[in-house]
Structure formats: structure tokens, C-alpha cells
Amino acid sequence: MQVVYIMWLRQLKRYWRSKSRMLGSLGQPLLFLFALGFGFGSVFQKAGQGNYFDFLAPGIIAMSILFNAMFNGIEVIWDRQFGFLKETLVAPVSRLKIMTGRTLGGATVAFIQGIIVLVIAVAFGFKIQPIAIPLALLFMFLIAILFTAIGIAIASKMEDMHAFPLIMNFILMPLFFLSGALFPLDNLPKVMDIIVKINPLSYGIDGVRGALTGVSNIGILTDLIVLLVLIAVSGILGSWLFSKVEA
Amino acid sequence: MKKEIISVKNLSKNFDGFKAVNNISFSVKEGEIFAFLGPNGAGKTTTIRMLTTLLKPSFGEIMINGFNPLIKKDAVRHSFGIVFQDPSLDDELTAYENMEFHAILYGMNKKIRKSRINELLKFVELWDRKDEQVKHFSGGMKRRLEIARGLIHHPKILFLDEPTIGLDPQTRNHIWKYVLKLNQKEGMTVFLTTHYIEEAEKVASTVAIIDYGKIVKIGSSEQLKKQTRSKSLEEAFLKSTGHNIREEKASSKDHMRQRHRMWRR
Numbered sequence: 045m046q047v048v049y050i051m052w053l054r055q056l057k058r059y060w061r062s063k064s065r066m067l068g069s070l071g072q073p074l075l076f077l078f079a080l081g082f083g084f085g086s087v088f089q090k091a092g093q094g095n096y097f098d099f100l101a102p103g104i105i106a107m108s109i110l111f112n113a114m115f116n117g118i119e120v121i122w123d124r125q126f127g128f129l130k131e132t133l134v135a136p137v138s139r140l141k142i143m144t145g146r147t148l149g150g151a152t153v154a155f156i157q158g159i160i161v162l163v164i165a166v167a168f169g170f171k172i173q174p175i176a177i178p179l180a181l182l183f184m185f186l187i188a189i190l191f192t193a194i195g196i197a198i199a200s201k202m203e204d205m206h207a208f209p210l211i212m213n214f215i216l217m218p219l220f221f222l223s224g225a226l227f228p229l230d231n232l233p234k235v236m237d238i239i240v241k242i243n244p245l246s247y248g249i250d251g252v253r254g255a256l257t258g259v260s261n262i263g264i265l266t267d268l269i270v271l272l273v274l275i276a277v278s279g280i281l282g283s284w285l286f287s288k289v290e291a
Numbered sequence: 292m293k294k295e296i297i298s299v300k301n302l303s304k305n306f307d308g309f310k311a312v313n314n315i316s317f318s319v320k321e322g323e324i325f326a327f328l329g330p331n332g333a334g335k336t337t338t339i340r341m342l343t344t345l346l347k348p349s350f351g352e353i354m355i356n357g358f359n360p361l362i363k364k365d366a367v368r369h370s371f372g373i374v375f376q377d378p379s380l381d382d383e384l385t386a387y388e389n390m391e392f393h394a395i396l397y398g399m400n401k402k403i404r405k406s407r408i409n410e411l412l413k414f415v416e417l418w419d420r421k422d423e424q425v426k427h428f429s430g431g432m433k434r435r436l437e438i439a440r441g442l443i444h445h446p447k448i449l450f451l452d453e454p455t456i457g458l459d460p461q462t463r464n465h466i467w468k469y470v471l472k473l474n475q476k477e478g479m480t481v482f483l484t485t486h487y488i489e490e491a492e493k494v495a496s497t498v499a500i501i502d503y504g505k506i507v508k509i510g511s512s513e514q515l516k517k518q519t520r521s522k523s524l525e526e527a528f529l530k531s532t533g534h535n536i537r538e539e540k541a542s543s544k545d546h547m548r549q550r551h552r553m554w555r556r
Contacts (some may be wrong), residue, residue: 046395046398047395050391050392050395050396054384054388054392057382057383057384057388058381061383061424062383092521117467126378126379126382127375127377127378127379127380128379128380130345130375131375131379131380131393131478132396133344133345134343134344134345134368134371135393135396136364136365136366136369136375136396136397136398137365137396137398188494196355214360223301272397288347290340290346290347
């Protein structure tokens with residue numbers, strides 16, 4: 045337990061001490077939120093879909109969690125490059141504990157970033173149902189855990205940061221754009237609909253949106269089940285890949 | 292007669308057909324200082340990685356402190372401390388936090404943890420900088436901290452992979468003073484690789500010269516000098532390994548570090 049805790053604590057300390065990174069990773073989500081949220085607002089309203097800012101905010105919260113979670117997972121590569129991974133791997137503790145601690149730590153950091161975006165959105169007029177906040181936080185945390193675990197799994201197979209832009213462009217960006225973060229899921233073209241339904245992030249966003257605004261497209265229970273199953277799968281896969289890492 | 296604390300039989304490691312370590316056998320007795328010498332890319336670090344459970348051997352048998360690293364991983368891991376060739380501290384954490392992290396990984400309780408960390412940080416003269424982030428430390432200070440960290444759990448064996456590379460003679464002497472003291476006082480076995488041959492000659496009771504993955508000579512430095520009819524160990528080393536300069540492939544790690552350094556400027 046202590047091992048998991050110290051791994052978790054380390055991630056938080058690192059996060060807390062790099063204020064520039066903290067601010068830097070807020071930039072993109074906030075830009076999306078304000079530019080798109082206010083920019084498309086009137087078009088969205090005219091199409092009879094209601095307030096776009098309210099619709100978009102959960103998507104942007106999920107986006108900031110997604111990006112931070114993946115980065116935190118991939119930070120394992122950084123540890124490998126700078127030797128710290130070896131220090132943990134020669135210690136008499138199971139890889140599973142190391143992986144668990146790291147995942148929880150990375151997920152907590154991503155979760156906090158998500159909360160910051162949520163608070164900013166509310167400050168700028170995002171109307172939420174206060175009663176549903178715990179449920180929304182649960183979904184946010186699940187998104188964080190899922191993508192941190194996926195990040196670690198990817199990082200276990202990567203030698204260095206060279207493949208990083210590849211991951212950015214072929215995993216992160218598609219996950220975000222094809223998730224229903226920016227547009228409603230009803231009446232999508234067939235192909236698009238299938239892609240969106242395969243994307244795990246869609247369920248996370250739908251869950252957060254369902255909780256905060258009361259409008260869910262997929263159904264909150266389905267969202268929850270899908271996320272939990274995926275977390276189990278990626279957790280097992282991640283620990284298996286991580287257990288094979290040689291330093 | 293003292294017992295063998297490290298024994299290696301017919302150890303080999305292949306990387307995609309390239310034999311990094313090729314059928315080596317040797318043993319180290321408890322309390323001994325054993326030096327592994329070899330040109331770049333001779334297989335020193337690969338051997339250490341196998342001895343310390345970081346890498347699985349392709350063939351051969353290893354026993355560390357009576358345990359097989361393939362089966363009793365954690366027992367082996369408790370038996371040794373290691374100072375890696377490359378830095379392995381967390382730069383964002385303070386010196387104290389790095390030490391504490393290590394102690395918790397090794398399952399030490401709070402009381403022992405505190406007293407050991409205090410003792411060791413004073414020992415390597417970093418006590419007054421303990422709450423500073425490691426990224427502000429000089430190369431010598433980082434090395435000292437790494438050595439202190441490797442000693443927290445009182446290992447029976449200390450692996451030192453090029454421990455004094457890039458350090459000035461003052462720091463080098465400083466570090467050796469500690470290590471020798473522990474070797475004498477606690478009977479701690481030291482397994483070291485180095486490029487500084489005079490250093491090996493000074494401290495090691497047994498020297499093995501490794502080249503192209505094979506052990507070419509093994510014995511005390513007196514024996515090696517006699518065998519090769521050399522005046523110094525350095526001469527014996529050159530006679531055993533030839534004068535060719537070895538090319539070592541830069542790993543992706545090296546490129547990465549370089550880029551990181553550029554970013555920092």
C-alpha cells in the first residue's frame with residue numbers, strides 16, 4: 045500500500061512543482077471552449093439545439109482530462125530516458141504496485157486539471173445541476189484512469205519519444221474529434237456514428253454531459269458499464285505490458 | 292574460506308544475434324572488491340543489468356547472495372544496492388524525497404528510515420541541501436546522493452557502474468573513502484566497473500578484464516601484471532584488449548538526453 049501511495053504522491057509533487065506545465069495544458073482546452081463555445085453559439089441556437097456553451101463544456105472538460113491522462117501515462121518513457129524507471133524496477137516491489145501507483149497518480153493529476161476546467165466553465169456561465177456533481181466527478185475520474193492506463197500501456201512498448209507526434213496525431217486528436225465532444229450524436233452519418241460508438245471517450249463525455257446537463261444520448265448506465273469494462277481491460281493489458289519492460 | 296556471494300556460470304546475452312555477453316563465468320567472495328574492466332561496449336553494463344534482475348540472461352546461471360534472480364527476484368533485490376552508470380534520480384524531487392522514496396520502496400519503517408537517511412545524507416555531506424530539488428545539484432553532488440541512496444537498505448552487495456565518471460579527483464577520493472570504509476566496517480561486497488584503471492588497481496582485490504563479451508583475464512592486479520609482463524595495470528589492460536578504439540552505437544537514449552539538454556538552455 046505504501047508503495048502505491050509513494051508512487052502516487054510523487055506524481056502529484058511533480059505536477060504541483062511544474063506550474064508552467066499546469067498552466068500550459070490549460071491553454072488548449074480553454075481556447076477551444078471560448079472560441080468554439082461563443083463562436084458557434086448562435087448557429088447552434090438557430091438550429092434549435094439550445095446553448096452550445098453548455099453543450100460543449102463537458103466535452104472540453106473531458107478533453108483536458110484525456111490529454112493530461114495520456115501525457116502522464118506516457119511520462120513512463122521520460123522516466124526510462126532519465127533513469128528513474130530503473131530505480132523503481134530494481135526495487136523489491138511488484139510491477140503491479142508500481143503500475144497501480146503510477147496510474148492513480150497520473151489519473152489524479154488529469155482529474156484535477158479537469159476540475160479546473162469545470163470551475164472556469166462554470167465561472168463563464170456554464171449552467172450545471174449541482175446535485176449531479178458527484179456523478180460527473182465519478183465519470184471524470186474514470187476517464188482519467190482509463191486513459192492513463194492506456195498511456196502507460198503504449199509507453200511500455202515505446203523506446204523513446206520519437207513516436208510521440210504519431211500518438212498525438214493518430215490517437216489523441218481522433219479520439220477527441222470523433223467523440224461527440226464538439227457535436228451532438230443524433231443524426232450522424234452511419235459511418236461516423238459507428239466510429240463515435242467505438243471511441244471509448246464518447247462514453248466518458250456522454251456520462252459527464254448527462255450528469256451535468258441532464259442530456260445524455262447513450263444512457264448513463266451504459267456509459268458507466270462501458271468505462272468500467274474498458275478500465276479493467278486496459279488495466280490488465282497495461283500491467284502485462286509493463287511487467288515485460290526491461291530497463 | 293569466505294563464501295561466494297556472486298557466482299556466474301556460462302552467462303550469455305544475445306541481442307538479435309549480437310553476443311553482448313558471451314559465456315562468462317566468475318565468482319565474487321563476500322567482502323571482496325571486484326572490478327570489471329573493459330573497453331566501451333565490452334559487455335560490462337549488460338552483465339550488471341543481468342546480475343541486478345533488470346535483464347533476463349539468454350543462457351547461464353547466476354546466484355546472488357544464495358538466490359537465483361530468475362526465481363527469487365525480490366530476495367535478490369533486497370541483497371544489493373546499485374549506482375547506475377546513468378543518473379537515475381528524480382530531478383523534480385528534493386534530495387530527501389529521493390532518499391525517502393527509495394526507503395519506502397524497500398519497505399523500511401518510518402523510524403529506521405529517518406535515522407538512516409539522516410545518517411547517510413550527513414555522511415555524503417548533503418544534509419544542508421536536503422530540501423533542495425535535485426535538478427539544482429552538480430554532477431558530483433548527484434553521484435554522492437545516488438551512492439547514499441544505494442546504501443539506505445544496508446545492502447550486502449553494492450554495484451557501482453562507472454561510479455566516478457566525470458567527477459573531479461576531489462569528489463572521486465571522497466566517494467572512495469566512503470565506499471572503502473563501508474567495505475571494511477560492514478564487510479560489504481563491492482562490484483564495480485570503471486574506465487579509470489588506476490582506480491581499479493588501487494581498490495580492487497580481483498580484477499576481470501572483459502572484451503567483446505568474454506572475460507580475457509582474471510586475477511589480482513599483481514597477477515595480471517605478471518602474466519602480461521607489464522609495469523602497470525593499464526599496460527596489462529591494453530595488452531589484453533589491443534589498441535583499437537571501439538565504436539559504441541549511440542542508443543536512442545543518448546539522442547534523447549542530448550535533445551533534452553538543448554531544451555534546457
